Amino acid sequence: MRRLIFATQRLDPDDPVLAATVPMVRALAARVDELVVLCDTAVPGAVPPNVRVHEFGAATQAQRGAKFVAALARELRQRPVGVVAHMVPLYAVLAAPLVRPLRIPLVLWYTHWKGHAVVRVAAKVSTAVVSVDERSFPLASGKVHGIGHGIDLAEFSCSDAPPGEGTLRALVLGRYSPAKGLETILRGAALAGVRVEVHGSDAEFEEYKRGLERLARELDVDADLGGPVPRAALPALFARQDVLVNNMRAGAPDKVVYEAAASCLPVLASNPVFDDLLPADLRFDRDDPASLAERLRSLDRRRRPELREIVAERHSVEHWADGLLATVEGR
Numbered sequence: 001m002r003r004l005i006f007a008t009q010r011l012d013p014d015d016p017v018l019a020a021t022v023p024m025v026r027a028l029a030a031r032v033d034e035l036v037v038l039c040d041t042a043v044p045g046a047v048p049p050n051v052r053v054h055e056f057g058a059a060t061q062a063q064r065g066a067k068f069v070a071a072l073a074r075e076l077r078q079r080p081v082g083v084v085a086h087m088v089p090l091y092a093v094l095a096a097p098l099v100r101p102l103r104i105p106l107v108l109w110y111t112h113w114k115g116h117a118v119v120r121v122a123a124k125v126s127t128a129v130v131s132v133d134e135r136s137f138p139l140a141s142g143k144v145h146g147i148g149h150g151i152d153l154a155e156f157s158c159s160d161a162p163p164g165e166g167t168l169r170a171l172v173l174g175r176y177s178p179a180k181g182l183e184t185i186l187r188g189a190a191l192a193g194v195r196v197e198v199h200g201s202d203a204e205f206e207e208y209k210r211g212l213e214r215l216a217r218e219l220d221v222d223a224d225l226g227g228p229v230p231r232a233a234l235p236a237l238f239a240r241q242d243v244l245v246n247n248m249r250a251g252a253p254d255k256v257v258y259e260a261a262a263s264c265l266p267v268l269a270s271n272p273v274f275d276d277l278l279p280a281d282l283r284f285d286r287d288d289p290a291s292l293a294e295r296l297r298s299l300d301r302r303r304r305p306e307l308r309e310i311v312a313e314r315h316s317v318e319h320w321a322d323g324l325l326a327t328v329e330g331r
Helices: 021-029 061-075 089-102 117-125 182-192 206-219 231-239 255-262 272-276 289-297 305-314 317-328
Strands: 003-011 034-042 051-055 082-086 106-109 128-131 144-146 169-173 195-199 223-226 243-246 267-269
Touching (some): 003 021, 003 061, 021 317, 061 089, 082 089, 082 317, 089 106, 089 117, 106 117, 106 317, 128 317, 169 182, 169 231, 182 195, 182 206, 182 243, 182 289, 206 223, 231 255, 243 289, 255 267, 255 305, 267 289
Parallel strands (some): 003 034, 003 082, 034 051, 106 128, 128 144, 169 195, 169 243, 195 223, 243 267
């Protein structure tokens, strides 16, 4: 029996941040006989029948870790083809003492710019590391394999461009975090006379968001700084915009860029990792409002079906699942 263990944070198709994990789990389940998911919490009925879910949620991190280790130990009695730690390096660190002595492959999926101590230990104890691209893992290592971002194209479809040639409408999605470089986007929009609609959580950076609101008033830019939106609302949100703008710092390719591209929405981004998706006219220099303003002024508002084709070829959830299993099995 081909059996895989997958450790992740949450299974919830309505979660504004982590909902994309659900189609990843479904894609993996379609390729194995049994998929065991260890997660903090899960919504009933979110996964196929051949997926068994163990929830290890608890009041403290120590309790969660103990429950995770106990659940993993039980599942290792029937040998899996591998164990995958999804986005949380600590899962790999906790799993390694149980998994590596049994010579079971341990694979870490991680895409972020933070290369803190836990990431370094996780990379060391893992058999292999997978990420969107070799450049989206923060440490240089021969263990790293780029396998794409895992976009469920069934969730997104091309829409017609909004009618009219009035003020350009730019969309920004993601947490209100300094790493997103939102000040540059506001300054670039002000220079280009663009309307900006921002959606994201400010749970960790409330003061940062208040600073952005002050900056928007100072710049007199037409900006709406709103809260997070449900994942199900993304297609309609993409459909009424002219462009998505992303200024995330290098090393962390935001999934929303690929989701917007899968919707054929033009995307302007500064992260060098997007050079396999976006042509030069859709990229700008990070932290350079003038560079962004130039791209906004010259933007062709037509929808970009060629972007969806690239996502389908290199970043679909099916491509991701095939790449992950190939890495687990050493193919």
